[in-house]
Amino acid sequence: MAKVRGAVVVDIEACKGCGLCVVACPHQVLAQNKQVNSRGYHYSFMEHAENCIGCSNCAVVCPDTCITVYRVKSEKTV
Amino acid sequence: MDVKDIIKEENLVYSKPSLLSDKITHYCPGCSHGVVHKLLAEVIEELGIQEKTIGVSPVGCAVFAYNYIEIDWQEAAHGRAPAVATGIARVDPDKVVFTYQGDGDLASIGTAEIMHAANRGENIVVVFINNAIYGMTGGQMAPTTLLGQVTATTPCGRDLERNGYPLKITELIGQLPGAAYVSRQSVHTPAAVRKCRKALRKSFENAMAKKGTSFVEVVSTCSSGWRLSPVEANKWMEENMFPFYPIGDIKDGQKAEAGDFMQQNLKN
């Protein structure tokens, strides 16, 4: 059975840690990092990368356009 | 499957629009301006009109909008963006001209300019960011501030007797025969962002087809001004702004012909 897998790349320096992507993610993939970027923001990262389906919801709501989204259809069953 | 194998050029499904500059915006974390800027960049790119689009930026937080979208821009005096856009659109009818204005700019100091530009049916797009507060000057009352809402100049909440009513200017614009498309949108959820994008795209298409003025209000948050986190601000907006500023299209068509509007023109 085909399964959709996704991944996001967060531009750490551009992220302002607003957390809107965390809320927008339907699969609780994202979280705010305990660490901060050079401007002091708790940037987003994939805490549960394995859950990502590449739906782009996080990137769509991101006010700073700092999320890039990738998606593949994997044939492997998990 | 490893994340490394997914993050490959051929699997790319969402990235920054090319017309959005690499500059990090001056906006606060969670600010709706960033989303609307992105949508504008996407729509302009999608319609292939970068070389003919002229943006008019306001006075307010979005005064620097010109730093973020790679098109030609003109920065207007407070409230005057629709007049500036009229000037550009009239002398250069082939251009696609849009204004980007906040609630203080559009609904307070610039009320005359927006009403008359829309009433003339100028072929322009107006993007109206309504976050019910003056962001740039430090969170004072806006014409769209809700009754009871606390701001720097209404520390005990907006008072009807002292401050009057919140202004639903979008509904007023919807009454004007020169308006082609009048819509109220938001950008707080993925679905809302996608709808707002469609509204903006339709507006730019209207301007290109010279259908009259297209006006998109985006009910927005100002987490700094509201003293809330970005996530709390979205919730506050849903609970308090949406009942008073309901989301949806108010008018969808094109500017009226003389015959639609009056029974007849007065004969010379």
Add this chain to the structure above:
Amino acid sequence: MGELRLMKGNEVIAEAAIRCGCDAYFGYPITPQSEVMETLMAREPWNQTGMVVLQAESEVASINMVYGAAGAGKKVMTSSSSPGISLMAEGISYIAGAELPCVIVNVQRGGPGLGTIQPSQADYFQSTKGGGHGDYRLIVLAPASVQEMHDFVGLAFELAFKYRNPAMILADGAIGQMMEKVELGEFVARQTTEQVDAQYGSWATTGKKKSRAKNVITSLELDSALMEQNNLRFQEKYRKMQQDEVSFEAIRCEDADYVLVAFGSSARICQKSVELARAKGIKVGLLRPITLFPFPSEPIARLAKQVKGFMTVEMNAGQMIEDVRLAVNCAGERNPVHYFGRLGGIIPTPGEVVEALEQKLIGG
């Protein structure tokens, strides 16, 4: 010889605009200059040259439409009268700050406030010292005849584009309303989009091409060091105007003992006063500044070495007198500089001027 016509000053502003290839006029009715837009609307230049004419909802909107169209690299103008110009002050400041060319016609009426609809020159300070907020200057031309109302439209555009600065034609109700013979200029074609792009594409909002960076028209610069540089650049521009663009007319000044200094309508009256005074045996000359900014300080300073005294004649409470005194005193001269004028829309008579001259300068 060009086409000759008998026209009102206000009408000729409109005709000259069409003929000099003006792209757009945005305005709002106000007495005593409403004939400018009325004439334009009746002429329907959009059918002939493609010129845009639009009646705006206010002077505030008019000047901001001018700002927008000027930002697109177009030849654009507006006209108004004193209270309307006050409303435009904000927009004019933005235009000066964003370094855009445009032409503004002020057919002055008496103030302050709503004042009167009769002619006045009480906006001298407002026009020549900036008028709005910030350190800026307008190029100010003062026509004294209907012919000059015509000629200065083209000249104002030329100077406005040369310096990328707003230029003002400072007329008054008398010149706007009076009819005189005027020789009209030839039609000059409006610039095509390609010509505008080629000439002004480096700064105007002609649409961002892949080949160039975006153009941004703005007067905003939050970095004080850069804003100071902007201001210094403006000041350099104004100095250059002072050096190259001063224009004036000297009438019978060669042998004069006394010189009247007057512009616009007042200068027309003073021409007669010179004749009357000379008939009485008083050697009087007239210096008529044509550019009020840049002001003809040097010619006045030169005359100061020769004459016994100056008298400005102004339809205001004495505004230009300050610039004449500066010109005289900065040259190290101590000639008396007097003022005579009428206020509130009253036009001085030539006889009154001679009487004042005799009292203030000769008798005094």
